[in-house]
Amino acid sequence: MRRFFFLEPPPDPEARRWPAPPDLLRHLRALRIGPAEEFLLLAPGAAAARPAHWSGGRELELGPEVPMSAPAFRPVLLATAWPKGARADQLVVRAAETAVERILPLRCARSVAGREPLRPARLARWRRLAWEACQQCRNPRPPVLEAEPLPLAEAVATAAGRRCFLLDPAGPPLLDLLADTNAEPVALFCGPEGGFAPAEREEAASLGLEPAGLGPTLLRIEAAGPLAAALCQHRVAAAHNQPCSRKET
Structure with a gap:
């Protein structure tokens, strides 16, 4: 491109x-x-x-x-607990690099940051960072960043028509769950540090979210969601014989 x-x-x-x-x-x-x-x-x-x-x-x-042509991206909604400080910058940049379509702040029982609507000045900064990341990695579709944090049930309602995964270290590997090779829209739900509370896990199960693991280690908020998005895009890229991403100078 x-x-x-x-x-x-x-x-x-x-x-x-x-x-x-x-x-x-x-x-x-x-x-x-x-x-x-x-x-x-x-x-x-x-x-x-x-x-x-x-x-x-x-x-x-x-x-x-x-x-304007674009690679065959899978539509990915990332509903995520919000990290503190500069770590939010990393989350937005990595989500843009991994072709996340929409970022939705998730208000969880154990959330420390992101309980209130994201401030306009911060939103403008994060959107600029997303644009810059997309320009560098040749992703012509920057993510839409929502300002209003939602509780789990409301966030799931916005993901209607998508296959929904609850990122959980105890879940089966996400790549195994994505064995299909089409670009099925997905929603990824990433909890705060300390994980989802037991009541939230029960609610997620009742709402039909599938547990999905990312590996043997515990990842920070700003790493888990973008890594899951990258795995989702990798499956689609492999199906379309697109080259894997590489760092350009």
Whole structure:
């Protein structure tokens, strides 16, 4: 996939030359984009993009709109207890890198952070971090980050039509449960440090959530959900013969 940059709002559809915003110019200079390299400009999640070239000045040369293709991602909703401080940054970035479609804060009995709605300034910061992560890893569909934490039952109701997994160290391996090779939508439920309370586990079972394990060790909130999402995407990538992700310089 070609390199792309998110813009909101995107350039005027009729424009052929366009003054680039200062933030975009800084990115182009830092990445040493040359005149021969074509890149794309698009609104987050858009189905179409504008090809662009940069010759080192303040303006870009724009081509006509083209369809924006994307890898075959599995739709993944991550309902997760919210970590404290800078660990929330890591959660959002890793979720964006693993193509999570939607992040829903989960209010649990043992939650320490994330009991109140996420503040607008924090939301704006996390959305910017998600955009930057998506641009770097070539994921054109940044996750939607919800502001309102929900209790378990309400979160499950928002996941209607998805196969729902409760991340649990005692559960069977998630990869075994994902033996199907289609892109079935899933919802992953990740509890706080200390795990879900016994009453929440009983509620999850009554709501039809399937326990799913990620390995022999206990993972932090910011690691467990994105790792589970990566396993979900790996199954789909393998079915479509897509290459596994790699770090680019």
